[in-house]
Amino acid sequence: MYLLYGSMPPRFNPRQTRHIHSGPELLVVLEGSGQQLVKHGAVPCRAGDVFIFPGTVPHMSHTAADETFSCLVLNCDRGDLPDGRAGDGGRELIERLAALAPDGGRLPVRPAVVRQCTGLLRQAYEEWSSRRLGAACAARALSMQALTLLARDLCTPGPDSAPADAAERHVELARRWLADYWMMPVRIEDLVALGPLGRSQFLARFHAATGLTVGEALLAIRLREAQRMLVEGRGSMLDVALACGFGSQSHFNHRFRRATGLSPRAWLQRQAVN
Secondary structure, eight states: OEEEEEEEOTTOSTTOOOBOOSSOEEEEEEEEEEEEEETTEEEEEETTOEEEEOTTOOBEEEOOTTOEEEEEEEEOOTTSSOOOSTTOSHHHHHHHHHHHSOTTOBOOOOHHHHHHHHHHHHHHHHHHHSOOTTHHHHHHHHHHHHHHHHHHHHTSOSOOSOHHHHHHHHHHHHHHHHHHHTTSOOOHHHHHTTSSOOHHHHHHHHHHHHSSOHHHHHHHHHHHHHHHHHHHTOSOHHHHHHHTTOSSHHHHHHHHHHHHSSOHHHHHHHHHHO
């Protein structure tokens, strides 16, 4: 498996050459417009389009003199994505998507699902390109989540819930995202990409549901985890601060004192007495 970010300049692939892979390729167009060359000719592509090309099927991106576009690409071979129980693993997901794709390769996916998928694949690409511990594992997990969203959308005829339910689910997914990724940099754009709500609607819905802004909710989780780590003796104060997503120990001390009325050290001493 590998992830690529590509920018196709004008007159890219002027000879209209096609290539093949041993496994399926998923391509999400981020910006601009161009063409995808397939077996029977050229298929227009634009921002928001999702393509999948089965393994051994010739294809290639192409741009004319007045065209340019950027895209995220996920290439997979057999065994690259973890499998769950029989019939419910990564291989089955990507093969199902490939089977559902029309001749041109463009998947008929709803715009809201494309936004979610794009956000997940951006995260996967950032992980894949980093040297952080577990980066490849994180990239695979995020890619699996994106593939699951696409497969479920294609297998579900039409909307499966009312708009109000979809908004509630968007907020719940965002709360789970914060609970899962509180130790990492969190962007509002990533949370918006998890569901159908636009930025302003999402922020309003999140505050109405939780009584907190996204920043306040994230801070509460980080401080809770920091308190747990302090009690467990998980490293120095600086270690705890950095592990919980604070940029420095002084920033951690300031936020901790504002929330509890005590410095981290004084709070820990009080816990020991109690």
